[in-house]
Amino acid sequence: MPTENLVTINLPGSKSITNRVLICAALAKGRTRIFGWADCEDSRYMISALKALGVRINFKFQILNFKSNLKSKSQINYLEVWGGIDKLRLPKKSIYVGNAGTTLRFLVTLLGLVAHRQRQNTSNLSSTILTGSIRMRERPVGDLLEALVPLGVKIESVKKNGCPPLKIQSSKSCLIGRQVKIQNLGGRTILNGGASSQYLSSILLSAPYFEESSEIKIQGKLTSRPYAEMTQEVMQAFGVKVTNKNYQIFKVPGGTQYHECDFKVAPDASAASYFMAGAVLSGKRVQLPGLKLDAGGDVNFIKILQQLQPSARFKASKIGLDLKGGQGLRGGTFDLNDMPDMVPTLAVLAMFAAGRTRIKNIANLRLKETDRLRSLATEIRKFGVAVKERPTGLEIVGCPDIKKPSSKITVETYNDHRLAMAFAVAKLILPGIIIKNPKCVAKSFPDFWQEWKKMQ
Numbered sequence: 001m002p003t004e005n006l007v008t009i010n011l012p013g014s015k016s017i018t019n020r021v022l023i024c025a026a027l028a029k030g031r032t033r034i035f036g037w038a039d040c041e042d043s044r045y046m047i048s049a050l051k052a053l054g055v056r057i058n059f060k061f062q063i064l065n066f067k068s069n070l071k072s073k074s075q076i077n078y079l080e081v082w083g084g085i086d087k088l089r090l091p092k093k094s095i096y097v098g099n100a101g102t103t104l105r106f107l108v109t110l111l112g113l114v115a116h117r118q119r120q121n122t123s124n125l126s127s128t129i130l131t132g133s134i135r136m137r138e139r140p141v142g143d144l145l146e147a148l149v150p151l152g153v154k155i156e157s158v159k160k161n162g163c164p165p166l167k168i169q170s171s172k173s174c175l176i177g178r179q180v181k182i183q184n185l186g187g188r189t190i191l192n193g194g195a196s197s198q199y200l201s202s203i204l205l206s207a208p209y210f211e212e213s214s215e216i217k218i219q220g221k222l223t224s225r226p227y228a229e230m231t232q233e234v235m236q237a238f239g240v241k242v243t244n245k246n247y248q249i250f251k252v253p254g255g256t257q258y259h260e261c262d263f264k265v266a267p268d269a270s271a272a273s274y275f276m277a278g279a280v281l282s283g284k285r286v287q288l289p290g291l292k293l294d295a296g297g298d299v300n301f302i303k304i305l306q307q308l309q310p311s312a313r314f315k316a317s318k319i320g321l322d323l324k325g326g327q328g329l330r331g332g333t334f335d336l337n338d339m340p341d342m343v344p345t346l347a348v349l350a351m352f353a354a355g356r357t358r359i360k361n362i363a364n365l366r367l368k369e370t371d372r373l374r375s376l377a378t379e380i381r382k383f384g385v386a387v388k389e390r391p392t393g394l395e396i397v398g399c400p401d402i403k404k405p406s407s408k409i410t411v412e413t414y415n416d417h418r419l420a421m422a423f424a425v426a427k428l429i430l431p432g433i434i435i436k437n438p439k440c441v442a443k444s445f446p447d448f449w450q451e452w453k454k455m456q
Contacts, residue, residue, distance in 0.1 A: 007454045008287045009275050011267035013038040015444050016227060019046050019102050020234040021263050023110060023205045025081035026055045026088070028238055030260035033060075034079040037265050041443045042100040047079075049107055052091040053114060056082040083260075085209055088114045090168065094129040099136045099369055099415070099443070104164065105198040108144055109206040111168040112153035116185055117209075119170035129158070131165035135415070138163060139367055144199040147191040151203070151214060152183045186212025186254045193222035195364055200250065201231040207252035208240045216250045223364050225338050226297040237263060267291050269298035270341045270418075271445045272321075276301060277345045277425045278455045279325040280309045281352060286455075289320040301342045307332050308349060331355035331398055336362050343394075344422035347376045351385045352429065353398035360393040369443075370414035379423065382409050383430075402430065410434040417443040424452055431456075 015038035022043070025032035037043060047057055058080040090111065097103045107130060118126065131137065142162025145155050156167040186207070191199055200216060207214040222228060225247055232242045238258035244250045267290040279286040291299065293316040302314055302323075311326025331353045336343050340362050350357035365372040377389040386397040411433055413420040417440050427433045441448040 006285050006287055007275075008289065009272070009451050009454065010447070011271050011288060011290065012040065012445050012447065013265035014268040014270075015040050015042050016102065016230060016268075016270075017234065017265045018043045019106060020201065020205065020231055021265065022046050022050060022079075022081065023106050024234060024238040024258050025260075025263075026050045026053070026083045026110070027085050027206070027209060028258035028260050029084040029086075030082070032081045032083060032260045033262045034081065035262065035264045036267075037077075037079050038268060038444070039077070040446055041098060042103055045097040045100045046103045046106070049095045049097060049103065050081075052093065052095055053111075054087045054089050058082075085113075085117065085257075088117075090115055090118060090126050090128045090170065092126070092128070094131055094165075097130070097132045097136065099133045101136070101139060101196075101368070102198055104130060104132055104136060105141060105144060105196070105202045106205060108141060108155060108166065108168075109148060109153060109202045112148060112155055113185065113206045113209055115168050115170040116153065116182070120182055127167055127169040129165050129167055135369060136164055140195070141166070141199070143192040143195050144202060147189045147199065147203065147216070150189040151187055151207075151210065152185040184212050185210035186214045188215045188217070190217045190219050192220060193218040194220045195223070195367065197222055197224040197227045200228055204228075204231050204235065204242055204250065204252055207254070208235070208256040208258065210252075210254045213254040214252045216252075218248050218250070221337070222247050223337055224340055226300075230297060234263075237261060266295065267320075268444070269295060269301070271421075271448070273298060273301050273342055273345045274421045274425055274448075274452075275455065276305055276323060277349050277422075278428055279323050280305050280312045280329065281325065281349060281425060282428045282455070283325040283327065284455065285322070285324040287320065287322050291321040292316065293321055298339050298342055301339060301345070304334055304336075304339075304342070304346060307334075308353060329353035329398070329400065331357035331396075333358040333360065335360050340365055340368075341418060344372060344376060344418045345425065347380065347394055347396060348422045348425050350396040350398050351380055351383055351426065352400055352402060353396075354400050355398060357396045357398060358393065359396075360390075362394075363392040368418075369416040370419070372416065372419070375412070375414050375416065375419060379411050379419070382411070383426075404430060404432060408432050408434055410436060413437050413440055415440050417441045417445070421445065421448055424448075428455060
């Protein structure tokens with residue numbers, strides 16, 4: 001591709017990978033170094049929680065000489081995590097995670113594990129509260145709590161509604177004669193797969209430290225399957241292999257341990273989607289260093305973009321991913337069950353596409369930072385674009401010739417980082433749009449607006 005008008009974007013590390021690696025590093029005995037980690041609100045909440053549990057985490061910055069696939073002689077910010085299951089204790093103070101859903105869900109099983117082991121080593125009961133923002137206290141985790149019970153982990157929803165705040169208490173003992181018997185963790189359980197794959201990941205990440213092996217049977221279809229694959233890949237990097245049968249039955253060996261390692265976090269493909277969308281809408285050429293075309297997960301959004309705009313060009317290079325926008329957009333029908341975070345981006349592009357765009361099988365978006373289906377429908381209507389909110393999706397009739405409104409349109413973000421970044425794409429065509437609370441992008445991409453200036 002020609003190099004004129006090339007826009008090079010500095011992507012953050014994946015927060016999804018970062019939080020998975022942090023859980024493994026907290027459990028692994030010894031030192032783990034995490035390079036390219038996502039320095040954002042969600043990861044900071046995870047780091048704060050793990051420190052409260054007794055994990056030592058240092059922020060490092062120095063010139064390093066790397067081997068293998070890591071750059072040599074580079075100045076790099078990285079995390080140094082000194083972990084080990086024996087170091088972890090329930091904190092006396094509550095753990096607050098804001099609106100970081102991934103952080104809270106991953107911590108649920110970990111805290112249950114810590115409480116269990118703590119009870120084995122002391123006769124004193126202790127407890128802690130895991131909580132978050134007002135919205136976080138409305139987001140259910142009941143399916144996860146129910147699935148943990150057969151595995152020996154019992155965590156209480158304080159308000160008995162399946163939502164945070166959650167109370168984690170060191171395991172109650174059962175007195176038999178003069179002996180105290182504590183149930184081993186592990187065994188078989190059934191998990192609803194339709195709400196969030198994060199529930200499955202929560203169990204998988206801590207299950208190697210259960211005394212017995214665990215088998216999780218998925219009820220229904222597993223949503224966001226690529227994120228379950230991501231969890232398995234991270235666990236394997238730490239030395240534990242998860243087996244699964246058609247993503248319906250997952251097995252984790254018990255009584256095992258993670259080993260310390262150096263881990264390089266890949267760029268955030270979800271963050272990349274806004275720049276990909278900006279390229280196809282504006283015709284610009286964008287370069288995304290470090291992003292691999294065959295990485296899977298949200299990188300597969302490229303396939304959606306190719307259907308929307310067949311004239312767009314995508315190319316993998318030694319540097320990363322190169323893409324050049326073409327002309328025009330056309331609607332279609334898209335199942336985004338495996339890529340729910342891409343829905344806001346696609347919905348905004350659909351506003352400018354010829355014909356009807358149907359986005360389906362995404363009911364779980366109602367449980368995100370906001371009810372994303374309702375919020376998207378509400379904000380898209382402000383542009384005079386017809387949209388129908390379905391129980392499990394959206395139907396948008398695009399208008400390729402959207403005219404600049406006579407008055408400025410203010411887009412409400414509902415404190416949802418993905419809505420803010422998605423509607424930034426529309427600003428390339430309608431620069432007068434006002435996006436409320438733009439700082440909410442700090443949840444996953446603090447430098448988003450700085451990078452987005454390159455697209456304007």
